Amino acid sequence: MKASLRASARSGWVQRVGQRLPGHAPMARLIARLPGAESLGRRVAVNSGWLIAERILHMGVALAISVQVIRYLGPQQYGVLAYGLSIVAMVDVVSTLGMRSTVVRELLEYPERRAEVLGSTVGLRLVTSLVALAVLAVLWAADPGSRSATVLVVLAAGLPLMSLAQLDLFFQASLQSQYAVGARFAALVVGSALRVAMLVAGAPLLAFAVAGAVEFTVTGIAFGMLYQRREGSLRALRFTRRMSVRLMAMSWPLFLSALASVVYLRIDQVMLQHLVGPREVGIYAAAARLSEIWYFLPIAIASSMLPLLVMRRLERPAAYTRSLEQAFGVSAWLAILLALGTTVIATPLVAIVFGADFSGTAGILRVHMWATPFIFVGAILGRALIAEDRRTWELTRHVTGAGVNVVLNLALIPAFGGMGAAVATLISYAVAGYLLCFAYAPTRVHGRLITSAVLRPWRLLRAG
Secondary structure (H helix, E strand, O other), X not given: OHHHHHHHHHHHHHHHHXXXXXXXXXXXXXXXXXXXXXXXXXXXXXXXXXXXXXXXXXXXXXXXXXXXXXXXXXXXXXXXXHHHHHHHHHHHHHHHOOOHHHHHHHHHHOHHHHHHHHHHHHHHHHHHHHHHHHHHHHXXXXXXXXXXHHHHHHHXXXXXXXXXXXXXXXXXXXXXXXXXXXXHHXXXXXXXXXXXXXXXXXXOHHHHHHHHHHHHHHHHHHHHHHHHHHHOOHHHOOOOHHHXXXXXXXXXXXXXXXXXXXXXXXXXXXXXXXXXXXXXXXXXXXXXHHHXXXXXHHHXXXXXXXXXXXXXXXXXXXXXXXXXXXXXXXXXXXXXXXXXXXXXXXXXXXXXXXXXXXOOHHHHXXXXXXXXXXXXXXXXXXXXXXXOXXXXXXXXXXXXXXXXXXXXXXXXXXXXXXXXXXXHXXXXXXXXXXXXXXXXXXXXXXXXXXXXHHHOHHHHHOOO
């Protein structure tokens, strides 16, 4: 009887939520389908655990192979490969159109539209990937003798079939990331095996670009096979103009935000290539390779927390605030400890890992690592802004950070090379991930929560 009364009360509350939130009536249906906070919290923890475990495994294998590839190619040739990977990373963001969080939200709100949502998402990414590949091919045809252009086109050739990796969003929405782990691991194994074979064979630079393209392709195929095995035929997915327009209309702020985000993650290497040269790119990219291996932690936690944040914000605002402060604190202090440790051991670490040719990498690594606290809290902040439907501000902070990064790179790279790019990265992430919170009244609470979580870490022990 009591359970029935509780269910009835919850149903009434859900209806009132939908009525009170203009333009968000579907959120009532979302909340009605979500499990209780405790159950959802456990599922978030399990899902985060799978994502983190997969990323640790991926990090270990990929880093071990990458170190050998970097040592084998040396600063000059690795700089060419790193430049190509940076451009492809930006192309990849363009091809996803910033729809990842929007698609997860649509799948939660309208599970009956799954075939149309996923079909349109995969279709849009396929079209944009093909257009991007065609543009890069035209640029290569204008200068076919350029090693950088050739490597870039070869890498980008793997993007069209990688469109099927968008099916991962279904497993994210249903908190079933344990199944997606296998798909990504299969691609990692294939890519790693190819790179090891090329190292043994003494293969040229272009062969390593082919390995990257193959890994992209295998990732897409693996997700297609996984979805077909667990959820049904891929032929059931439907690409429709109506859904495509809807997804793009809802996602454009997130698309521009994601594009700006990847700009200030990768534009430093692109600008180093054009302002200094590939050798400096190689020195800098080696430092970035070591610092960026930790970026999966906030992304995994923040991605799994999105359903929990959405629910708690609407159902238990006080619990939402506590959850946010705890997430900020854990992320920030984890990054601070990582930065402190790296600062101490940077010189011997670089000497052991990369060798004498990369001696300039240690100083860059020290500076680069101190951007991680702002990157970590920024990932949590981004999911909070999505849960609060403040997508325009999410766009504003990323565009501002990207602008700051480009301006500082133009000012610092000609005089200081890779070190200037590292300083520009640190300042731009501090602006986007923390300082801008105080420039907009509704997000000042986030800035205060971040400050409190860092300065008073004992508060993280409170029950959420």
